Amino acid sequence: MWALNDYKTVFxxxxxxxxxxxCIPSVMVFVRLPPGETFSExxxxxxxxMMEDYPSNVTSGVDYLVYVGVVNHLGNAAxxxxxxxxxxxxxxxxxxxxxxxxxxxxxxxxxxxxxxxGTSEVxxxxxxxxxxFSGGQSTVGSLTINGVQSLVDxxxxxxxxxxxxxxxxxxxxxxxxxxxxxxxxxNRFVSLWLKLA
Amino acid sequence: xxxxxxxxxxxxxxxxxxxxxxxxCFVRGAFAVTFQEASDQVAAADQALRVAFNSVLDxxxxxxxxxxxxxxxxxxxxxxSGAEMALxxxxxxxxxxxxxxxxxxxxxxxxxAVVLKNGAVAAWxxxxxxxxxxxxxxxxxxxxxxxxxxWFRRGxxxxxxxxxxxxxG
Numbered sequence: 001m002w003a004l005n006d007y008k009t010v011f012x013x014x015x016x017x018x019x020x021x022x023c024i025p026s027v028m029v030f031v032r033l034p035p036g037e038t039f040s041e042x043x044x045x046x047x048x049x050m051m052e053d054y055p056s057n058v059t060s061g062v063d064y065l066v067y068v069g070v071v072n073h074l075g076n077a078a079x080x081x082x083x084x085x086x087x088x089x090x091x092x093x094x095x096x097x098x099x100x101x102x103x104x105x106x107x108x109x110x111x112x113x114x115x116x117x118g119t120s121e122v123x124x125x126x127x128x129x130x131x132x133f134s135g136g137q138s139t140v141g142s143l144t145i146n147g148v149q150s151l152v153d154x155x156x157x158x159x160x161x162x163x164x165x166x167x168x169x170x171x172x173x174x175x176x177x178x179x180x181x182x183x184x185x186x187n188r189f190v191s192l193w194l195k196l197a
Numbered sequence: 198x199x200x201x202x203x204x205x206x207x208x209x210x211x212x213x214x215x216x217x218x219x220x221x222c223f224v225r226g227a228f229a230v231t232f233q234e235a236s237d238q239v240a241a242a243d244q245a246l247r248v249a250f251n252s253v254l255d256x257x258x259x260x261x262x263x264x265x266x267x268x269x270x271x272x273x274x275x276x277x278s279g280a281e282m283a284l285x286x287x288x289x290x291x292x293x294x295x296x297x298x299x300x301x302x303x304x305x306x307x308x309x310a311v312v313l314k315n316g317a318v319a320a321w322x323x324x325x326x327x328x329x330x331x332x333x334x335x336x337x338x339x340x341x342x343x344x345x346x347x348w349f350r351r352g353x354x355x356x357x358x359x360x361x362x363x364x365x366g
Contacts, residue, residue, distance in 0.1 A: 026332075
């Protein structure tokens, strides 16, 4: 059996804990906890919402489906712009070191608003048309993304190492900053290598 | 008589044709949208959407729960993206209608964000209620624990005094 002083200690501890718990709402009124690490996620999933079944061998006139996901961990609501671009092997990609986007014009753009820890997954259906092959070179005449057709007229040379004509569809994430009243590149991009057949 | 009726018939036909041409020209003039007009509307919608988002952010920083506003902002964003695509494709009337839809939605969101912000600021004005309730709860809890302690101590002492030494072995 415990001594009376041991029980006294237990009661005092219980009392202190209880008082602290009762004070938490008041403390929360005045104290704002600093947000943790703030960042945004950008990812691409296959047609089954999985990290597989990505389109890789593509032909003219066929629809391909992927999902583009954005997750907000900025600690507050965020306004994103997602830019879809298309390049051949010589066109510039975004530069992760200098944190600059690709100089190519977007073929398709959409906006998404997310609250903190919110996620968005948007389907991206794309298809090629007016493709041609001649003299060790292929050309893509137009690319349709989510029903919006763009004339791209982009050529790619035969890649002897990987045996094919390769193009890249890539997605850049931009975020709106109220201070600058403009969008800045978030240094996030995902891409799909597409072998045209 | 017969020649007069024939002439009147052809005059009427000519008048109807002339009227039709005038109406077509008038309608075309009234509803045709130029690139500049469409472009201005899209730019205005873009600005309205930024203002709406800034209002939402402002409300959130005041402590308001803005989750209900974000789906409407997304709807406005879809309308604006559609308007931009239509503008790019040369479909100016669709661009204008998309931009107007975006502006209307964004304006509604801005108004509601201000209401939410005012509600959050007013709720912040009652911070002393929270503090008072916390203090009251702390005092009640401390008093209750103290009473339980006294009751327990009395029972403990009584039990100790009531027990007799026992020789074992």
